[in-house]
Amino acid sequence: VKADGLAAGKGVIICSCKKDAEDALISIFKDNAFGSAGSRVVIEEFLEGEEASFIAVVSKDKIVPLATSQDHKAVGDGDVGLNTGGMGAYSPAPIVNAEIHQKILNEVMFPTMEGLIREGYPYLGFLYAGLMIKNNNIKVLEFNCRFGDPETQPILIRLKSSLVELCLSAINEKLDSYSIDWIDKHSCGVVIASNGYPESYDTNKEVKIKLNEDGDLKLFHAGTKYKNNKIVTSGGRVFCATALGNDLKEAQKKAYNLVDDVNFEGSFFRKDIGFKGIK
Structure with missing residues (x-):
């Protein structure tokens, strides 16, 4: 069941049975889960x-x-x-x-x-x-x-x-x-999110980041702002800790090491990013 409007990539509810679908419709239409984006819905085949x-x-x-x-x-x-x-x-x-x-x-x-x-x-x-x-x-x-x-x-x-x-x-x-050129490595990015995301989430939590000089690592800011000479959270998805590796397993390990260098109250992340691609 999908909200027909723009819902920041979150307007989809996966339903495994009729009851789930009915609950989704109640959530969207009655509880206004997606605001005006859910004024109409699209019901699609589960793939x-x-x-x-x-x-x-x-x-x-x-x-x-x-x-x-x-x-x-x-x-x-x-x-x-x-x-x-x-x-x-x-x-x-x-x-x-x-x-x-x-x-x-x-x-x-x-x-x-x-x-x-x-x-x-x-x-x-x-x-x-x-x-x-x-x-x-x-x-x-x-x-x-x-x-x-x-x-x-x-x-x-x-x-x-x-x-x-x-x-x-x-x-x-x-x-x-035009000829596009890629580094012959794998990469992995892990999102660090605020407590409560993707629903109502905490903000204004001070962030501590341990500096790392490894050129294969990059910490992308998403939901942050600079306030009183401090980095604080301002969104649901706060960072994406990204790393290169000679294979996906190495890239994954480096990305999670970078995650460990970032700390703020209520932070969470998935611990299985990349496993689908590691055989």
Whole structure:
């Protein structure tokens, strides 16, 4: 059951039976769980499989795919609990092998680009397809006209070439001659959230960060502000602790070590980000 309006990536309630669906509708319509975004709902088939994010830069009929990634939407370990904007991600996504990659381009991205051109709206910008993949079959969950969060963090930490040059090539219609370059490593990003997220959450908690000089680590701020010479929390998802590694297991370990360097009252994080991709 989905809120039909914009709900910051949290407007979906997964229902395993009719009773769950009825409770979801009561929550949305009667309890106003998603505000005006839930004034209408969409009821969809429940899809099983592995979710993957496929983000590309598009300029009319030209496309440069970015590195693949896999998000973790549920708030709790083992993909349980409420949907969030995303609790962590890793790149590349092992489920998107060369065959699936080409299939996504042929069956999802190219037809979308061509359809927009036919309708008189040639697209320029980031096009992000949220996909469900099972037994080599692809279902499109959503499209976004932006980067994904938290997928962007582990994707961009792997980008060796210039993001600015990539964007300028799209703007100047030169994508067909642009060559994107990636660091030959894996990456993992773990979201550190505030107590109560994705529902009502705490704010204004002072943050202590242990400095780390490792070039393979990057701590992305999301819900923070600088107040009275201190960093304090100001959002539900506060940081994304991101790391590079020679394989996903190493990247995961480094990311969780970086998580341990960040402390504020009520902080929490999923402890299983990346395990889906580690065989």
